[in-house]
Amino acid sequence: MKTKGFTTSILHSDRFGGVEHGSLHKPVHNSITFAHASAADIAAVFQGKQPGFSYGRQVNPTTIALEKKLSLMEDGLATCCFATGMAAISSTFLALLKAGDHLVSSAFLFGNTNSVFNTLKNFGIEVTFVDATEVANVAAALQPNTRAVFVETVANPCTQIADLTGIGTLCAERGLLYVVDNTMTSPWSFRPKTVGAGLVINSLSKHIGGHGNALGGSVTETGVFDWTRFPNLIEAYKTGPASNWGLTQIKKKGLRDMGATLAPESAHHIAIGAETLPLRQARSAENAARLAAWFAAHPAIAKVFHPSLASHPQHGRAKALFRHFGSLMAIELKPEVDVFKFLDALELVILASNLGDNRTLAIPVAHTIYAEMGPVRRAEMGIADGTVRLSIGIEDGDDLIADFEQALAKAG
Numbered sequence: 508m509k510t511k512g513f514t515t516s517i518l519h520s521d522r523f524g525g526v527e528h529g530s531l532h533k534p535v536h537n538s539i540t541f542a543h544a545s546a547a548d549i550a551a552v553f554q555g556k557q558p559g560f561s562y563g564r565q566v567n568p569t570t571i572a573l574e575k576k577l578s579l580m581e582d583g584l585a586t587c588c589f590a591t592g593m594a595a596i597s598s599t600f601l602a603l604l605k606a607g608d609h610l611v612s613s614a615f616l617f618g619n620t621n622s623v624f625n626t627l628k629n630f631g632i633e634v635t636f637v638d639a640t641e642v643a644n645v646a647a648a649l650q651p652n653t654r655a656v657f658v659e660t661v662a663n664p665c666t667q668i669a670d671l672t673g674i675g676t677l678c679a680e681r682g683l684l685y686v687v688d689n690t691m692t693s694p695w696s697f698r699p700k701t702v703g704a705g706l707v708i709n710s711l712s713k714h715i716g717g718h719g720n721a722l723g724g725s726v727t728e729t730g731v732f733d734w735t736r737f738p739n740l741i742e743a744y745k746t747g748p749a750s751n752w753g754l755t756q757i758k759k760k761g762l763r764d765m766g767a768t769l770a771p772e773s774a775h776h777i778a779i780g781a782e783t784l785p786l787r788q789a790r791s792a793e794n795a796a797r798l799a800a801w802f803a804a805h806p807a808i809a810k811v812f813h814p815s816l817a818s819h820p821q822h823g824r825a826k827a828l829f830r831h832f833g834s835l836m837a838i839e840l841k842p843e844v845d846v847f848k849f850l851d852a853l854e855l856v857i858l859a860s861n862l863g864d865n866r867t868l869a870i871p872v873a874h875t876i877y878a879e880m881g882p883v884r885r886a887e888m889g890i891a892d893g894t895v896r897l898s899i900g901i902e903d904g905d906d907l908i909a910d911f912e913q914a915l916a917k918a919g
């Protein structure tokens with residue numbers, strides 16, 4: 508069949524995979540184990556010689572249907588889901604790296620990713636954090652023992668955009684694994700495979716699920732990376748085409764051994780949410796661009812961080828690479844405006860962590876998600892005490908502007 512558009516293929520992917528009883532969605536299979544017809548069958552399934560279901564920590568039909576959908580979204584070969592985005596990130600690196608290895612990471616990171624990379628140091632893995640908006644910084648950090656480069660597409664909260672293309676070229680030249688966290692953009696706005704990423708990570712809790720009702724994470728193998736060049740693969744997992752070796756090890760050492768399995772119920776919620784990803788993102792990105800321009804003209808605001816603004820340092824890069832400028836932004840209030848008073852005055856906008864939700868959320872980042880990091884790392888990331896991260900939702904734009912307007916007036 509001719510390749511379909513993004514939305515069409517996501518909507519119909521379960522059906523074309525063959526759904527039980529003609530059901531429109533892949534049903535939730537809550538069984539943790541699966542019966543086999545014969546001893547020969549169970550042996551063949553466990554030895555990976557025959558497709559089938561062994562045990563719910565590793566495989567589940569509902570989750571596999573979601574994994575197929577995610578592979579379609581990312582134009583990848585295969586996907587492995589996890590209980591959360593953090594489980595996907597930590598399981599990937601714990602499965603692939605070992606003591607003595609070196610990882611280069613963007614310094615502009617989701618707070619918990621920063622935290623888990625610092626944990627890797629306790630296990631003898633070196634990590635260098637660099638300003639990845641310029642590929643030269645990544646190149647300068649490479650060492651003979653560098654095994655991988657990790658970046659996010661758009662960083663949280665100040666929306667710096669990594670030199671995604673330049674780093675992809677560098678990794679290809681050096682034979683390095685390039686891992687891109689695509690959570691902020693989502694595969695509808697950007698496919699990291701197009702810039703040479705070997706593995707793509709998504710937090711499904713954010714845009715892909717979209718409704719704030721299920722946690723999940725995923726790793727997609729794009730087929731770009733040559734795993735024969737990766738020294739840490741276990742011989743037993745080098746079966747089948749080399750393009751699958753990396754994900755096999757992530758499934759075995761990451762998912763199976765560490766056990767952060769996505770619940771089938773959550774997989775179902777996320778799959779339903781994913782059906783409307785392009786519709787939701789078009790609307791939230793439109794609201795965000797409108798609000799960014801409005802905040803930029805407001806006298807109480809010192810800075811606005813959103814790639815839609817021509818003043819954003821990577822505006823051109825975002826325009827060239829992404830379908831839209833996204834729904835995440837940050838505003839920095841002028842020092843004389845009380846940030847807590849402003850947040851307390853919001854009536855519609857919700858004070859909450861999370862992003863990519865249908866509802867607009869606000870959070871004072873220095874006091875919450877980046878509190879643990881300390882003032883020095885915060886300053887490096889461009890975070891001030893008056894910085895508020897906003898994840899813009901799909902509400903009617905006029906209502907959002909009215910709410911921010913009255914809250915800023917009350918905060919003086």
Ligand SMILES: *Cc1c(COP(=O)(O)O)cnc(C)c1O
Nearest residue numbers: 591592593617688690710712723
């Ligand atoms: C939220 C987020 C994660 C972690 O995802 P969880 O599902 O909350 O564990 C990782 N990376 C980025 C960029 C995120 O925004």
